[in-house]
Amino acid sequence: MKGSLFAFLGGAFITLQGVANAHISQDIGTWQTATITQFAGFVLAFIILLFVKDEKWQMLTKVKPLYLTSGALGAIIIFSNVTSIHKIGVTISISALLIAQLCMTYLVDLTGWFDVVKQKKRPLQFIGISMMIAGVMILGY
Structure with missing residues (x-):
């Protein structure tokens, strides 16, 4: 918590x-x-x-x-x-920032960069990131 x-x-x-x-x-x-x-x-x-x-x-x-x-x-x-x-603008900037953070953390977890314990790929994580990207695209239009 x-x-x-x-x-x-x-x-x-x-x-x-x-x-x-x-x-x-x-x-x-x-x-x-x-x-x-x-x-x-x-x-x-x-x-x-x-x-x-x-x-x-x-x-x-x-x-x-x-x-x-x-x-x-x-x-x-x-x-x-x-x-x-x-x-x-603020909304799209922060949304893109969050997506970039998610993508980078996914990559760090996947590869074990910076001595992070490698995590398994889960399809739901990829789907979640894809949905966020779609959401930001909708926000931008």
């Missing part, structure tokens, strides 16, 4: 962040917006970390270098999200 709640909150906040960033970028530019957003996220995460007092800093050296680049993906995510909202 807790996982579903956090997933729901994450989805809601992705949408709110995208809309806010789209407005900010109109005034200062998209890459500037990505920079500010990433910095604000760093500051908030750091403040929370200070209060949580998690002592796992020593484990940083054990993290694979590939995984340490994940923060850089955030800049690309923000740029892509803001640009798509400007071009095609």
Whole structure:
């Protein structure tokens, strides 16, 4: 239940962040917006970390270098999200984002990328993703 709640909150906040960033970028530019957003996220995460007092800093050296680049993906995510909202609107942008997430997670589960335990392909998953794509196409028209 807790996982579903956090997933729901994450989805809601992705949408709110995208809309806010789209407005900010109109005034200062998209890459500037990505920079500010990433910095604000760093500051908030750091403040929370200070209060949580998690002592796992020593484990940083054990993290694979590939995984340490994940923060850089955030800049690309923000740029892509803001640009798509400007071009095609919030509803279609977020719908496409969700479909891309589903397709990528399906691929990660299928292949075991990033040391994820491989999952079996299920036809219903493919059907579900196909239905979402059809739904977005209907939304777009």
